[in-house]
Amino acid sequence: MEQPAGLLSQAKPYIAVILQQFITAGMVIISKFALNQGLNQHVLVVYRYTIATIVVAPFAFVFERKVRPKMTWSIFGKVVLLGLLEPALDQNLYYTGMKYTTATFASAMTNMAPGLVFLMAWVARLEKVDVRQLSSQAKILGTVVAVGGAMIMTAVRGPILNLPWTNHNLHDHSTTAANQQDLLKGSLMILIGCIFWSVFNVLQAITIKVYPAQLSLTAWICFTGAVQASVIAFAMEGHKPAAWSLHLDSTLLAPLYSGIMSSGVSYTIQAAVMKTKGPVFSSTFSPLSMVIVAIISSFALSEILYFGRVIGAAVIITGLYLVLWGKIKDQALYKLDSEKMAPSDQKLTAITEKPKTSDKELGVDLARIKTVDDSV
Template structure:
């Protein structure tokens, strides 16, 4: 394989590798967050610390690397950034963390798999996603969206028998008495679902904002700054009279703030923006099932979480639906062969047009020559 061919393949694989790395980052976050929340950390304070860390890490890079390319910050773009800071850093994360407290890390990760379905619907509405009902790949995207939401509802409403994994040493009696009310509460599931709607809105608005403000690092820093400011107001209101909620030491709480700020806010918003400009918002979220698989394996080992058959079935349904959407999405993108055929057809059409123009010119010249000859013959006869 030539170096040029290898470089081309790496360039094509780069968006796939980027979103896979993001899913590993999210999987680690779910485990660390669940552990910190179990240790009593306030989810509202965590949101503030997370984006304070992200702002401190990303802002210097944005100031230096984009000082010459950063576009003007108009009032329209600033308004969008305020809403971006409210949608994901504040609304989504507060709802998601609160829902995770009453469920499990695996369940929260599985519920977040409805994200691509919501993103697809919203992208369709705002015309960021093309849908032709008469085409098979568009029908696959629509059907996959319905299947995904159905799988999430199945996971929420049906547990089924416990899967006795040898490494998940947990008291089944305690789990059976608390399961319905503690680990898989309907309230927690609804909060996670509402958070996913807000997260989807954030992704769509980010894609729209990047068209007017194509500076990924600067946009990331501003979103994190807005999230910190607005999240502080929410945390102060909800944790009023509880100063102990703001205390932090060298423990899992500090690790959660640092990890979530650097990996899952700073780097994620930046990488997500780059991939989104090339592949679109639906592609960015289509790999969420990988997050669920990683979390399920890690949480059963690290947190000894109980696995239920209903969750496994629901997760399988979600994965099937999501990859129907992904398959349909892949058919939207023109292949190199179709592009080649299109270019060849265009060239043939252009050549035909040139030949017709040449033939017309020759015919016109012949007519002029004949008319000139007739004129000379007439003059000679006279």
């Protein structure tokens, strides 16, 4: 019988990643509530990433001062572009899209992201695709299915799912042209934001190879993103001083929670889980945050669930798991190929008389090449 300590050790990654999904769900709920209370979405992005910079930068300075590479102009250019893609563009589009739709809708739509990352990586030739292999077919099909699910969520409303705790009297149930237009605008904004996030992930994977100090890279992305988001916010809201004011309510809680919990605690959890379980493990739990958001927002925000949108969300999740299954199969094939090559390498070593430089000196530490948290 296995000892309790051993069981706890095995359970830690699962507990950690579930906690991370609750943190993500909390960010969505609190942000949507603050937006409903009048917090400007562009200002929220600026405050969120300013706070994230203040939180992450000291840890990066202390823990990575001995391993942090020199910042070159080439690397800095990539960092600035990363700050533009994710904090400045993606988050502005995401929060604006959330303002036009609901917290559950926005949370469900973001599950398309892994499929779009695969597509962008394929275009950038960072992802090998062989249409004859089942794993590649699964990733392509999963991407198509996820996009199809997003279209269903946008186009199909269906009957209301009557939950006992939801106050339906707070909502207008009619499908007016204005409501449909807001839904379409919100959907397009979240979709375009997901595309920017996908490009961000591909560029981030390239950047981390030449600048493998993850905390420092996160701090730089948050800082440059906050600066560029400030330019957008001043362009959109500079003539409205009231838009920048915060009060002791959700308008202050939203940027504090997003900056500290989503970009601080959640990043730490993500990094720890990736070391032991890899990036795919965390992604398989991402639909959990959508379920949490759907349940909590139905009574905390009095959001109404529609059957058509639940079906669309289920289709998106199906596409997500097809993509993740394809990634797992790819990793298994890569591991098998590596094991097959190992005996050949040993034979070459045996017949070579010259002293050989150790693999430790020449090898690349793949463990250092990991993506920074999705929620930078």
